[in-house]
Amino acid sequence: MTTQERAIPAPAPNPENQPYFDACARDTLLVGKCDACGEYHFYPRRICPHCLSDQVQWVAARGTGTIYTYSTMHRGVPVPYTIAYVTLDEGVSMMTNIVGFAPGTLRIGQKVRVQFRATEGGIKVPVFAPA
Amino acid sequence: MTIKGKAYIAGAYEHPTRKAPDKSVAQLHAECARGAILDAGLSKSDVDGYFCAGDAPGLGPMSMVEYMGLKVRHVDSTDTGGSSYLVHVAHAAEAIALGKCNVALITLAGRPRSEGSSGTQPRSYGANAPDMAFEFPYGMATANGYGMVAMRHMHEYGTTAEQLAWVKVAASHHAQHNEHAMLREVVTVEDVINSPLIADPLHRLDCCVVSDGGGALIVTRPEIARSLKRPLVKIIGAGESPKGQMGGKVDLTYSGAATSGPIAFAEAGVKPADIQYASIYDSFTITVIMQIEDLGFCRKGEGGRFVADGNLISGVGKLPFNTDGGGLCNNHPANRGGMTKVIEAVRQLRGEAHPKVQVPNCRLALAHGTGGQLGSRHVGATLILERE
Numbered sequence: 001m002t003t004q005e006r007a008i009p010a011p012a013p014n015p016e017n018q019p020y021f022d023a024c025a026r027d028t029l030l031v032g033k034c035d036a037c038g039e040y041h042f043y044p045r046r047i048c049p050h051c052l053s054d055q056v057q058w059v060a061a062r063g064t065g066t067i068y069t070y071s072t073m074h075r076g077v078p079v080p081y082t083i084a085y086v087t088l089d090e091g092v093s094m095m096t097n098i099v100g101f102a103p104g105t106l107r108i109g110q111k112v113r114v115q116f117r118a119t120e121g122g123i124k125v126p127v128f129a130p131a
Numbered sequence: 132m133t134i135k136g137k138a139y140i141a142g143a144y145e146h147p148t149r150k151a152p153d154k155s156v157a158q159l160h161a162e163c164a165r166g167a168i169l170d171a172g173l174s175k176s177d178v179d180g181y182f183c184a185g186d187a188p189g190l191g192p193m194s195m196v197e198y199m200g201l202k203v204r205h206v207d208s209t210d211t212g213g214s215s216y217l218v219h220v221a222h223a224a225e226a227i228a229l230g231k232c233n234v235a236l237i238t239l240a241g242r243p244r245s246e247g248s249s250g251t252q253p254r255s256y257g258a259n260a261p262d263m264a265f266e267f268p269y270g271m272a273t274a275n276g277y278g279m280v281a282m283r284h285m286h287e288y289g290t291t292a293e294q295l296a297w298v299k300v301a302a303s304h305h306a307q308h309n310e311h312a313m314l315r316e317v318v319t320v321e322d323v324i325n326s327p328l329i330a331d332p333l334h335r336l337d338c339c340v341v342s343d344g345g346g347a348l349i350v351t352r353p354e355i356a357r358s359l360k361r362p363l364v365k366i367i368g369a370g371e372s373p374k375g376q377m378g379g380k381v382d383l384t385y386s387g388a389a390t391s392g393p394i395a396f397a398e399a400g401v402k403p404a405d406i407q408y409a410s411i412y413d414s415f416t417i418t419v420i421m422q423i424e425d426l427g428f429c430r431k432g433e434g435g436r437f438v439a440d441g442n443l444i445s446g447v448g449k450l451p452f453n454t455d456g457g458g459l460c461n462n463h464p465a466n467r468g469g470m471t472k473v474i475e476a477v478r479q480l481r482g483e484a485h486p487k488v489q490v491p492n493c494r495l496a497l498a499h500g501t502g503g504q505l506g507s508r509h510v511g512a513t514l515i516l517e518r519e
Contacts, residue, residue, distance in 0.1 A: 073270065
């Protein structure tokens with residue numbers, strides 16, 4: 001397992017996305033879903049990016065998905081860390097970090113599950129680990 | 132309506148500095164402006180349109196028009212990151228075609244090297260940037276964003292680290308002849324893949340340089356261009372296209388070039404096979420492979436094989452690219468490579484590139500930029516230029 005995890009910088013929420021971070025505090029991952037066109041979207045917003053309807057809902061995601069791509073930053077940082085896009089089972093992909101894996105073992109298509117990590121300053125954000 | 136033949140690039144200037152701790156950003160902009168105006172054989176009072184992007188200090192055109200003492204009747208501060216200056220050339224041609232200005236000045240300058248900028252540090256654009264809260268905590272910098280693109284390209288198409296390295300090798304072959312280039316040493320594929328891993332799969336030599344400097348262009352109407360003593364470089368096609376995460380339908384296998392390229396080729400009435408020289412945005416080696424595919428120089432997924440074995444080296448391969456050494460070796464002023472892409476295409480069409488890299492009788496050139504981040508949001512911008 002990786003020995004040390006990077007300290008995660010805090011996000012700066014705004015009034016539109018505050019409910020997402022409120023849900024993170026309860027270890028719940030929210031995505032956007034539109035009642036008008038039926039499509040999921042991410043990052044979640046209050047206007048559907050697919051049809052511009054304002055009939056959008058916050059929906060709790062299952063919290064499982066697969067790695068679409070990833071890259072580990074090795075240089076110029078205090079602790080190496082891995083950024084990734086994870087495609088959720090709901091069909092949308094989100095940027096995140098992958099944690100809790102042995103170096104050299106990650107692969108595209110690997111199944112992962114959400115965890116929540118406190119950032120510097122306390123706000124929690126979703127990260128993913130091998131399922 | 133078309134911009135084809137409505138405007139010409141009459142002046143081009145690349146600042147020779149690569150590190151400018153003793154100059155201000157406004158000063159660099161103005162030095163570039165002066166260089167391009169002199170190159171065209173015009174004077175400051177001829178300039179009646181001014182174009183700049185987010186690298187311009189203060190409030191863009193408001194600050195810089197005053198600093199340079201310009202008297203203009205048209206301004207445009209469209210910012211699409213490093214591709215802004217290709218967009219500006221197209222927008223200047225549009226403005227000229229509509230009679231909004233006669234002589235457009237476009238400037239770029241910055242000093243990220245003196246200010247300690249690095250491609251491994253995440254940049255925050257503040258809480259109002261709608262995507263920032265969902266990306267900043269994860270350490271989305273420049274190098275790992277492009278690393279994710281390269282990783283997916285390798286997975287989908289079997290692209291190899293060696294193929295990525297060939298892009299850098301070709302750039303270094305060109306840079307050896309450029310006295311201003313930051314990195315003039317010719318490197319091998321082994322040098323690239325043995326350089327330290329920055330953000331896998333990208334090594335240090337897969338990444339562009341960080342440099343101070345800048346550049347400027349003059350775009351003008353046909354009658355004025357013909358009255359000047361410089362070779363005629365005609366703008367015959369342009370396209371611009373933003374691409375992002377598409378509401379979560381993320382697909383990193385193609386770029387905005389897949390849209391902007393066909394628009395530009397259709398307007399110009401030429402095909403990729405007609406292009407004799409290409410300036411291709413080279414923030415990273417993967418950027419070049421992606422854009423070569425999307426612009427139609429080869430089929431999607433074959434970019435790695437296309438760039439291998441020196442195919443991008445002038446005098447050796449089928450598609451001479453970035454004969455100044457590009458962002459990978461020469462210069463990446465203000466972390467924005469679009470201006471130098473246009474400038475080297477102009478040099479090639481004028482026959483003013485270094486003799487060792489000059490494409491013989493170069494009549495048709497393409498310049499393409501990718502501004503922003505290939506791994507998240509970017510704007511692709513394509514220009515097609517013809518020597519008249």
